[in-house]
Amino acid sequence: MLRARITAVAVAATAVAIVVIVGSFYRGTSEVVADHLDRSLNDRADTVLAVLGTGAPLSPRSDTVEQILSPDGTVRLLGSGDHPLPVSDADRVIARTGSGTVESDLDFDGQSYGMLTRPRLGGGAVMVAQRYREPERIAREFFWRTVGITMIAVLVAALLSWLAIGRILRPVRRLLTATEHISSTQDLSTPLPSAGRDEIGRLTGSFDTMLTALRRSRDQQHRLVQDASQELRTPLASIRGSAELLQSTRLDSDEETRVLTTLVQESAALDELVAELVDLATDQPAATPDSEPGDGSI
Incomplete structure (x- = not known):
């Protein structure tokens, strides 16, 4: 059926356009979330270094784990962490030399974390890890909302395409009916539908x-x-x-x-x-x- 085929092509084109646009938005949103996490890690590291410099106690956060890495490689937890963060060779180099910065992703306690290691004034380094739970929640919510909006948009496009194409093809159906009547009856005096300018x-x-x-x-x-x-x-x-x-x-x-x-x-x-x-x-x-x-x- 010509109407169904044209509608399918129109809906497919609409779906592809929506997927491309949504994919671009999703990629941009992911970059914004990643940038937000990087800023949050740096802010938390600045806060930890400032609090350690004053000797005041560090207020704990439920979504972060902080620890101090000594130049000799020993680890001391800060805040309310129960298990120390894994230490890499790059982290030990920063603690020993007092220069550089390392950012990495890791799985810790069965969850995804973003970790930042920065040198500490006076020797050693501060390691701060923040859970990806909030960014993952934002990304997941954005994904499902996007899926819902895409489905609604495709259904609306299918309905509008079906109605519009049916209206466009109405003169063709009238012409087809007239030609079939002429073919079956051989009546050449059968009038054809009025012709437009298209x-x-x-x-x-x-x-x-x-x-x-x-x-x-x-x-x-x-x-x-x-x-x-x-x-x-x-x-x-x-x-x-x-x-x-x-x-x-x-x-x-x-x-x-x-x-x-x-x-x-x-x-x-x-x-x-x-x-x-x-x-x-x-x-x-x-x-x-x-x-x-x-x-x-x-």
Whole structure:
């Protein structure tokens, strides 16, 4: 069904466009969330370093784990952490040299964390890890909202496409109904739907022109058959009468010669008439005696 196929193409194009746009937004949102996490880690590291510099107690946060890494590689937890963070060789280099920064992702206590290691004034390093729970929640919520909006948009696009394409194809259905009626009934006088100015209207106009030409051709055929039947009756009647006369009556030589001459003349006239009918049927002009090839006329 043409309407269903066009609707499917329109919906597919709409879905692809929506997926591309949403994918771009999702990628941008992920970058914003990642940037937010980086800033949060740096802010928390600044807070930890500032609090350690004053000697005040560090207020704990439920989504972070902090620890101090000494130059000799020993670890001391800060806040309310129960298990120390894993230490890499890069972290030990920062604690030993007092320079550099390391950012990494890790799985800790069965959860995903982003970790930042920065040098501490006076030696060692501070390691701060923050759970990805909030960014993951934001990304998950954005994903499912996006899926819902996409489904609604595709359904709306499908409905609008179905209605719009049905309206566009309505003249085509009318034209199809009319042509099927003409094909089944051979009624060339069947009127076609009104033609517009678009491509469908031009197509309807072309069909109407074709039907007009067919009606004219059929009328010409009917007239040709009627004229031919009238023109053929006279020579055929003459030939038949002459043949019956020869068959039923014994004639003298002069009368028989006259009858035979009549038969030859009527046969020639009949032959010329048939030739003219053939020329008319093939739309070729009949050749006149004065313009026959080889007669030398100009």
